[in-house]
Amino acid sequence: MRSRDLGDWREETLARMRALILEADPEMTEERKWIKPTSPSGVPVWSHDGIVCTGETYKNIVKLTFARGASLPDPSRLFNSSLEGNTRRAIDIHEGEQVDARAFKALVKAAVAQNGPPAKKR
Numbered sequence: 001m002r003s004r005d006l007g008d009w010r011e012e013t014l015a016r017m018r019a020l021i022l023e024a025d026p027e028m029t030e031e032r033k034w035i036k037p038t039s040p041s042g043v044p045v046w047s048h049d050g051i052v053c054t055g056e057t058y059k060n061i062v063k064l065t066f067a068r069g070a071s072l073p074d075p076s077r078l079f080n081s082s083l084e085g086n087t088r089r090a091i092d093i094h095e096g097e098q099v100d101a102r103a104f105k106a107l108v109k110a111a112v113a114q115n116g117p118p119a120k121k122r
Helices: 009-024 101-115
Strands: 029-033 043-047 051-057 061-066 089-094
Touching: 009 043, 009 051, 009 061, 009 101, 051 101
Parallel strands: none
Antiparallel strands: 029 043, 043 051, 051 061, 061 089
């Protein structure tokens, strides 16, 4: 799945992070949500038994928001945005920055484990 065809560092960064997400969990589902005139390509959303994270591009950053990031262990301190909330946490990546791949994949795996298996229907 391609990002918004930005053709710059943001597209490359989002593609690199997408590859790490899929390496961390090959069973991850990827889709586009929240398509609107101001965001015609929508927002990439990665899920496994619930939303794991979303990826958005802005003028100066690529933002990866973990739906339940506040309750995830983050020993490498990857989360650097949305730290004041009770639920979500985000990683803002600026041009030229690299994210520790091993720590990021561990964070993705922890998010998937936190979602747990789907609830059984009664």
